[in-house]
Amino acid sequence: MKIPIYPLKFDPIYQYRLWGGRKLENLLSKPLPAAEPIGEAWILSDRKDHSSQVLEGNLKDSSITNLMEEYRYEIMGKNGLDYDRFPLLLKYLDCKEVLSVQVHPSDNQKELLPEGDTGKTEAWIVLETIDDSIIYAGLKEDTTKENLLESIKDKTVSERLHSFTPKKEDAIFIHSGTVHTLGGTVVFEVQENSDTTFRLYDWDRVDAKTGKPRELQVENAMKSIDFKQGEVGPVIPLVDSAIKNAEILFDNDHFKLWRIKNREAFTVGFKDEPAVLVCIDGKGSLNYNDQEYHIAKGEVMLIPAIIGQLELHPEAEITLFQIAIPDKKFI
Structure with missing residues (x-):
């Protein structure tokens, strides 16, 4: 088993x-x-x-x-x-x-x-x-x-x-x-x-x-080298109204990444898709099957697709990246 x-x-x-x-x-x-x-x-x-x-x-x-x-x-x-x-x-x-x-x-x-x-x-x-x-x-x-x-x-x-x-x-x-x-x-x-x-x-x-x-x-x-590729600079973040205090930094064929800064509880993870959390500052916790899981500055957490969505509770303010993977591989 x-x-x-x-x-x-x-x-x-x-x-x-x-x-x-x-x-x-x-x-x-x-x-x-x-x-x-x-x-x-x-x-x-x-x-x-x-x-x-x-x-x-x-x-x-x-x-x-x-x-x-x-x-x-x-x-x-x-x-x-x-x-x-x-x-x-x-x-x-x-x-x-x-x-x-x-x-x-x-x-x-x-x-x-x-x-x-x-x-x-x-x-x-x-x-x-x-x-x-x-x-x-x-x-x-x-x-x-x-x-x-x-x-x-x-x-x-x-x-x-x-x-x-x-x-x-x-x-x-x-x-x-x-x-x-x-x-x-x-x-x-x-x-x-x-x-x-x-x-x-x-x-x-x-x-x-x-x-x-x-x-x-x-x-x-x-x-x-792609000689048609011109000069590259910082991207302009896009506000994501679906997640409080979140902005989308990247959204392409290979990954989608949000930056989230929050003091209040918020939802992480996706339905039937994996999510990766990377904590850049602060710390927080989430509960799954009556057990607490903690994430702190520098750490990475993989939320398997079978788990779905969870509530993350920050201790004071937390800054993290949430990363999603596209539906199909592009190779």
């Missing part, structure tokens, strides 16, 4: 990155691994090499990969036929230094993707900035394949990229094919469940761990 499923929280998976820092320790309220730069915390990941494990309850230490095998329809509901693995990858990024100039392929570019993998459309929400924070997103109007390649040789790539100074709470949508990078900021990232990235340029850095520069993938990057 199966163990009944319930609202699930997961342990973060930390990733060394030469451009990272130590700020995620405060966001997650947990000590980071040994004193090295941690650039990413994967807070919900269904990948063979990095599969999130349940933090507490009767399913503690179960991986999301195994849960998707055993509880796929309980988790995904009406989308159970469409997804054989959890379709999103959620992260926090601590970009102490500027990342490589990079691009991700689209779902349709099968020749550039590992077998069974998707393209990578993603989005960022800015959580922290410093005086010299910067985001590069999209190409300047007169950029072509030829002059972009020339700028790599000349080490003037940044002059070909649109850039702006981000502010806390900015939300930026990065469609596959968009050249991008960022630095001096902490962001939350939601993306397709893919880890395919092609580097165009890496600022001539040397990885302290290997003593060598990181590999570039210029040829595949050029194949992935």
Whole structure:
């Protein structure tokens, strides 16, 4: 007999990155691994090499990969036929230094993707900035394949990229094919469940761990770039009157994300669809089957589709992201 499923929280998976820092320790309220730069915390990941494990309850230490095998329809509901693995990858990024100039392929570019993998459309929400924070997103109007390649040789790539100074709470949508990078900021990232990235340029850095520069993938990057994609800036949030104090930041083929700030109880979750909650500030609780489940700053909670809608009760004000998944996969 199966163990009944319930609202699930997961342990973060930390990733060394030469451009990272130590700020995620405060966001997650947990000590980071040994004193090295941690650039990413994967807070919900269904990948063979990095599969999130349940933090507490009767399913503690179960991986999301195994849960998707055993509880796929309980988790995904009406989308159970469409997804054989959890379709999103959620992260926090601590970009102490500027990342490589990079691009991700689209779902349709099968020749550039590992077998069974998707393209990578993603989005960022800015959580922290410093005086010299910067985001590069999209190409300047007169950029072509030829002059972009020339700028790599000349080490003037940044002059070909649109850039702006981000502010806390900015939300930026990065469609596959968009050249991008960022630095001096902490962001939350939601993306397709893919880890395919092609580097165009890496600022001539040397990885302290290997003593060598990181590999570039210029040829595949050029194949992935959408040269029709113009300059990208912060999105304009849309007020959602159906949820008190909620705004829609992203709504596309791969995910829909609300930002909710509330002091009063409000409904989370969906009928026959999964929901993911990411708490950015504050804390709260919800009741399911006469048991209290708590969520606090930095934590992620997956509400399986079989559970449906629940009331979340904040302690003082809570800020969280609620994420929904489309009905059908677009690959």
